[in-house]
Amino acid sequence: AATDYIRELRQADDLSQLPQADRCIVLGAGNTAIDMAVQMARLGARDVNLVYRRGLADMGATHHEQEIAKANQVRLLTWAQPDEVLLDDQGRVRGMRFLRTHMENGRLLPTGETFELACDAIFKAIGQGFDNEALHDPLAQQLHRVGERIFVDEQLQTSIPGVYAGGDCVSLGQDLTVQAVQHGKLAAEAMHAQLMLNVEAA
Structure with missing residues (x-):
């Protein structure tokens, strides 16, 4: 391949x-x-x-x-x-x-x-599929999928709270490196916002 x-x-x-x-x-x-x-x-x-x-x-x-x-x-x-x-x-x-x-x-x-x-x-x-072997944590089996991709919301959060994903393994848009970088940026911003909410709540 x-x-x-x-x-x-x-x-x-x-x-x-x-x-x-x-x-x-x-x-x-x-x-x-x-x-x-x-x-x-x-x-x-x-x-x-x-x-x-x-x-x-x-x-x-x-x-x-x-x-x-x-x-x-x-x-x-x-x-x-x-x-x-x-x-x-x-x-x-x-x-x-x-x-x-x-x-x-x-x-x-x-x-x-x-x-x-x-x-x-x-x-x-000619295309790639999701590699389950790469995810050894049992929690990974709980990830919701869209076809062979990982489901994420607008903040790049998966179906598991606190777990984020981006790049060509998720169900958003094209499989481009520049988009994967953008996903990382958006996910980091979402994590930061969530952490700030947790701090305020404490």
Whole structure:
């Protein structure tokens, strides 16, 4: 997964120790997919393709992120969905077959046409789910959810009094780093206001 590689990349003391690909495919359309593709290009991959099943207008990545990808020689291939991973005689990845797609009566459908891309690495960045394993405290099981996200109110407080959350694990807005920072600020202000009320009440 792209997020696992990016985590290793951000924490690595020596980038030369990271597994690197000469030709890679990134599946996805969000900022994580763009980040992964750009990092592979900057690490020296000579051929980086980001492939998305819909069009550019539907991509979750911002226009700014798309431009960064293009500036780093990442090819954005749209209207294509994965069909099959292609392996060589030794069982190593040698490429991927894709189905061309199009919209028909509001539905995304294959056109019947296929194409292949050569690669030696494939990264998936097509959405993340809530990781229950990250929350070991039994109290965490009481968190109310909205789908796979943690429910929070306007003050970023969860269903457990005194417990706040923010970022891409909560049920508010887009999954952007700048928004996660804003969530932290708003939650801190809400905590401070609550603590001041407690002091006054005492």
